[in-house]
Amino acid sequence: MSVVTVQLGQCGNQVGQELFGVLCRDSSDAREKRYGDCSRERFFRDGPSEELVARAVLVDMEPKVISQIITKAAKSGKWKYSDKAHFSQKQGSGNNWANGFCVHGPSHEEAIQDLVQKEVEHCDRLSGILTVMSMAGGTGSGTGTYVTQCLRDMYPHSLFLNHVTWPYNTGEVIVQNYNSVLTLSHLYQFSDAILVHENDTVHRICSQLLNIKHISFSDVNKVIAHHLGSVLQPTYTSSLAGLYSRNPIGELLSCLVNHPEYKLLSVYNIPQMSTSSLAYSSFTWPGLLKHLRQMLVADSKMEEGIDWKVCVPATGRTGNERARNSQQLGFNTSLANLLILRGKDVASADAASFKDPGLYTPWLPVEEAFSTWNSTVSFNGYEKAATLVSNSQSLLKPLDYIVGKAWNMFASRAYIHQYTKFGISEEDFLDSFTVLEQVISSYTHF
Amino acid sequence: MTQSVVVQVGQCGNQVGCRFWDLALREHAHVNKKGIYDEALSSFFRNVDPRRSGGSGSDVIGGRIQALKARAVLVDMEEGVVNEILQGPLRDVFDSTQLITDVSGSGNNWAVGHWTYGSMYRDRIVEQVRRVAEQCDCLQSFFLIHSMGGGTGSGLGTFVLKLLEEEFPEVCRLVTSVYPSAEDDVITSPYNSVLAMRELTDHADCVFPVENQSLVEIVNKIRHMAHSGKPSTAIKMDSTIISSQGGVSRVEKPFDGMNNIVANLLLNITSSARFEGSLNMDLNEISMNLVPFPRLHYLVSSLTPLYTLADVSIPTRRLDQMFTDAFSKDHQLIRADPKHSLYLACALMVRGNVQVSDLRRNIERLKPTLPFISWNQEGWKTSLCSVAPVGHTHSLLALANNTCVRPTFVELRERFTKLYRKKAHLHHYLHVDGMEQACFGEALSSLSSLIEEYSQLDAAKGRLTPDVPRLSVAK
Numbered sequence: 016m017s018v019v020t021v022q023l024g025q026c027g028n029q030v031g032q033e034l035f036g037v038l039c040r041d042s043s044d045a046r047e048k049r050y051g052d053c054s055r056e057r058f059f060r061d062g063p064s065e066e067l068v069a070r071a072v073l074v075d076m077e078p079k080v081i082s083q084i085i086t087k088a089a090k091s092g093k094w095k096y097s098d099k100a101h102f103s104q105k106q107g108s109g110n111n112w113a114n115g116f117c118v119h120g121p122s123h124e125e126a127i128q129d130l131v132q133k134e135v136e137h138c139d140r141l142s143g144i145l146t147v148m149s150m151a152g153g154t155g156s157g158t159g160t161y162v163t164q165c166l167r168d169m170y171p172h173s174l175f176l177n178h179v180t181w182p183y184n185t186g187e188v189i190v191q192n193y194n195s196v197l198t199l200s201h202l203y204q205f206s207d208a209i210l211v212h213e214n215d216t217v218h219r220i221c222s223q224l225l226n227i228k229h230i231s232f233s234d235v236n237k238v239i240a241h242h243l244g245s246v247l248q249p250t251y252t253s254s255l256a257g258l259y260s261r262n263p264i265g266e267l268l269s270c271l272v273n274h275p276e277y278k279l280l281s282v283y284n285i286p287q288m289s290t291s292s293l294a295y296s297s298f299t300w301p302g303l304l305k306h307l308r309q310m311l312v313a314d315s316k317m318e319e320g321i322d323w324k325v326c327v328p329a330t331g332r333t334g335n336e337r338a339r340n341s342q343q344l345g346f347n348t349s350l351a352n353l354l355i356l357r358g359k360d361v362a363s364a365d366a367a368s369f370k371d372p373g374l375y376t377p378w379l380p381v382e383e384a385f386s387t388w389n390s391t392v393s394f395n396g397y398e399k400a401a402t403l404v405s406n407s408q409s410l411l412k413p414l415d416y417i418v419g420k421a422w423n424m425f426a427s428r429a430y431i432h433q434y435t436k437f438g439i440s441e442e443d444f445l446d447s448f449t450v451l452e453q454v455i456s457s458y459t460h461f
Numbered sequence: 462m463t464q465s466v467v468v469q470v471g472q473c474g475n476q477v478g479c480r481f482w483d484l485a486l487r488e489h490a491h492v493n494k495k496g497i498y499d500e501a502l503s504s505f506f507r508n509v510d511p512r513r514s515g516g517s518g519s520d521v522i523g524g525r526i527q528a529l530k531a532r533a534v535l536v537d538m539e540e541g542v543v544n545e546i547l548q549g550p551l552r553d554v555f556d557s558t559q560l561i562t563d564v565s566g567s568g569n570n571w572a573v574g575h576w577t578y579g580s581m582y583r584d585r586i587v588e589q590v591r592r593v594a595e596q597c598d599c600l601q602s603f604f605l606i607h608s609m610g611g612g613t614g615s616g617l618g619t620f621v622l623k624l625l626e627e628e629f630p631e632v633c634r635l636v637t638s639v640y641p642s643a644e645d646d647v648i649t650s651p652y653n654s655v656l657a658m659r660e661l662t663d664h665a666d667c668v669f670p671v672e673n674q675s676l677v678e679i680v681n682k683i684r685h686m687a688h689s690g691k692p693s694t695a696i697k698m699d700s701t702i703i704s705s706q707g708g709v710s711r712v713e714k715p716f717d718g719m720n721n722i723v724a725n726l727l728l729n730i731t732s733s734a735r736f737e738g739s740l741n742m743d744l745n746e747i748s749m750n751l752v753p754f755p756r757l758h759y760l761v762s763s764l765t766p767l768y769t770l771a772d773v774s775i776p777t778r779r780l781d782q783m784f785t786d787a788f789s790k791d792h793q794l795i796r797a798d799p800k801h802s803l804y805l806a807c808a809l810m811v812r813g814n815v816q817v818s819d820l821r822r823n824i825e826r827l828k829p830t831l832p833f834i835s836w837n838q839e840g841w842k843t844s845l846c847s848v849a850p851v852g853h854t855h856s857l858l859a860l861a862n863n864t865c866v867r868p869t870f871v872e873l874r875e876r877f878t879k880l881y882r883k884k885a886h887l888h889h890y891l892h893v894d895g896m897e898q899a900c901f902g903e904a905l906s907s908l909s910s911l912i913e914e915y916s917q918l919d920a921a922k923g924r925l926t927p928d929v930p931r932l933s934v935a936k
Binding site for chain 2: 025029077079080083105106107110111113121153183184185186187189190218221222228229230231232233235368418419420422423424426427429430432433438445448449452453456
């Protein structure tokens with residue numbers, strides 16, 4: 016079953032291009048033919064001259080980025096984007112969510128829907144739709160939200176995984192907090208799950224783990240692509256041996272999103288290191304899993320500098336007590352976790368430590384809260400790799416931060432005239448704030 | 462890809478405009494080695510087949526360059542400057558229909574420029590602008606270049622601004638205004654400036670004020686560096702900042718150095734919209750990010766580095782120096798010290814070989830030294846364009862919405878009041894049809910209320926504003 020990817024805005028398109036690069040390389044390097052075939056079926060289709068064509072639709076309101084990435088993809092010689100599967104206009108959204116959502120979205124709704132439909136028709140069976148966007152700008156965030164909503168209406172039985180990039184805390188865009196609040200509050204109403212990468216976190220991974228001196232956006236995007244690839248590439252999800260899962264997005268959602276109030280997912284990945292160091296390193300599953308577990312517990316996205324003092328609070332206390340204690344101890348409570356193991360000797364890996372009920376909220380039995388998938392094929396150059404997709408409190412602080420900043424700015428009504436000009440009123444802002452305060456409250460009082 | 466149209470009004474406006482076109486041609490020639498008419502060129506130029514009469518465009522992107530015509534309208538009520546342009550090397554860049562001139566000038570009288578010539582040339586100006594606009598596929602912004610102290614640039618220029626708002630309300634209006642220095646030799650420049658200010662506050666989307674005195678000081682600094690004789694400080698002579706060498710015109714005229722700086726400002730503002738980069742910034746993003754309240758749209762700009770040193774590989778320290786300089790008061794294009802006033806928002810537009818990590822490192826480093834308003838502590842807008850300006854490996858343009866413009870406006874108001882109290886020269890203005898005494902009063906109060914808005918924001922500086930209590934929801 017196939018996944019159709021919709022890349023929206025500059026960030027969405029740049030990340031998407033790196034993602035397809037990783038997926039193509041991984042599928043062609045795979046030593047197991049079935050893995051490669053499954054991956055290619057999932058993300059690519061055959062072009063007229065036997066080259067791989069990404070199952071993707073590219074959307075942006077101005078043309079420069081799309082033409083750049085189409086060229087870059089074609090240069091790889093291994094895969095490309097379809098010549099017809101892209102939509103762009105001449106003038107961007109100006110970092111204005113209202114412009115992206117209220118003006119560009121409706122104007123170009125039909126054209127974009129057509130493109131997605133054509134791509135979907137190329138699939139034998141559609142597993143789901145992946146959207147890739149940022150929330151700080153105007154097109155990815157505003158038009159991206161509008162397009163997701165339309166596609167949702169068009170394919171009510173399909174599954175939607177929204178990948179959203181959170182901006183650096185210190186400005187890429189001054190009104191990024193407004194745009195973020197509007198994006199998240201709307202997406203929350205009709206997305207199935209929101210998978211998040213934060214630029215600040217990925218930047219730290221690049222500098223401290225990958226030792227990159229002059230980090231460019233391309234480096235950041237490669238890390239995001241690596242994480243996403245390790246989640247989406249073929250795995251065995253059940254004990255039905257020998258059969259790769261045909262429904263990756265569906266199974267991801269049923270493992271992780273049990274309750275519509277809790278949709279924010281984050282990714283922990285280990286090991287992460289520069290290719291030069293990789294050549295000299297070897298890993299054991301116990302070592303990797305021990306670090307990964309503590310990364311989850313202390314909410315650290317890197318395997319260096321983990322706070323080992325944070326530990327699972329004792330069970331058997333009342334819900335409120337637990338919540339208070341957890342927050343004081345810096346403990347990251349999970350709602351659900353999905354562990355994905357890839358590589359050599361994966362059968363010997365023991366994930367028992369992740370089944371500790373102390374890790375989870377008390378109202379869900381551990382068998383439902385925790386799942387494991389695995390694959391014997393090494394991923395993207397790593398002999399052994401473990402990825403944890405987590406529905407936990409990991410995004411609580413960043414979300415609270417964004418809402419707080421946006422609220423302060425809103426109190427002075429700064430920049431609001433730029434939004435009302437295109438049709439988003441103060442009332443709409445208040446509604447959005449309310450939705451997110453509710454989400455924050457839900458995640459705080461697990 | 463969008464297009465922009467430049468409207469240059471008055472002597473100063475046309476001289477700066479001229480330098481802008483010269484530098485733009487040079488910049489594109491540097492980047493575009495194959496002679497193909499590409500998207501970047503089309504933002505400011507049309508491609509015309511000179512053999513076809515009427516000059517109708519072979520504006521197809523991807524075709525060979527035949528003859529480039531600027532997307533511009535040149536307006537002056539005296540013929541001297543425009544004639545010079547038509548006889549100079551840029552003559553082929555302009556169509557005769559793009560020029561609107563008269564003979565007698567405005568006599569440094571805002572009222573003559575605004576009311577007399579405004580009404581006389583209104584229809585012709587609308588017609589010409591419309592013509593140029595129709596040749597654009599997707600017109601995004603108007604760049605108006607003028608000075609504030611004279612009669613034509615100031616009076617007719619602001620009349621044109623009003624026209625642009627009426628006829629093309631959806632097109633962004635970005636105005637570069639040259640403000641007179643205190644020692645300006647035009648006695649009535651305070652009147653002209655304040656009368657023009659009101660129009661700018663009411664009708665412009667963004668204003669980039671520039672003061673002659675600052676430009677003089679910057680040019681002198683560069684000349685000093687060139688002659689100081691330190692071995693490592695040889696200035697690359699093809700740098701676009703200081704010279705027109707390599708450009709179309711050969712002879713350097715007085716004011717050229719100063720005008721070059723302003724022309725560079727315009728080039729750098731539009732670079733991210735024209736060329737590719739890892740983090741693009743379009744023109745509509747300038748106003749979106751930097752204008753939190755509609756009237757407070759005066760942006761202080763600074764350009765660094767002003768010179769490249771002879772060292773070829775520039776170690777990181779030098780790169781960081783570029784960022785530090787952008788906030789020093791010596792590099793600002795108006796006489797103001799943004800570091801000691803309050804930042805409402807700041808944009809950093811970087812060109813050349815700079816990565817996001819360099820940008821972040823410098824923002825982290827400089828943030829503690831710069832006072833930002835409480836609700837916009839992280840108020841930074843950034844963009845990275847891969848194409849560096851000619852003669853440099855990298856450059857930085859900082860645009861700040863900062864309360865340091867207030868002292869400039871206060872000083873302007875004082876000079877105005879000095880004259881107005883005595884009713885000096887007033888009769889020259891009141892004689893003009895359409896001009897009333899009330900105009901002066903209204904312009905003065907517009908300026909005063911603008912100053913007051915900045916003062917109120919300033920008062921918040923240094924005060925620890927507690928966070929506004931958040932919405933509470935049911936648990």
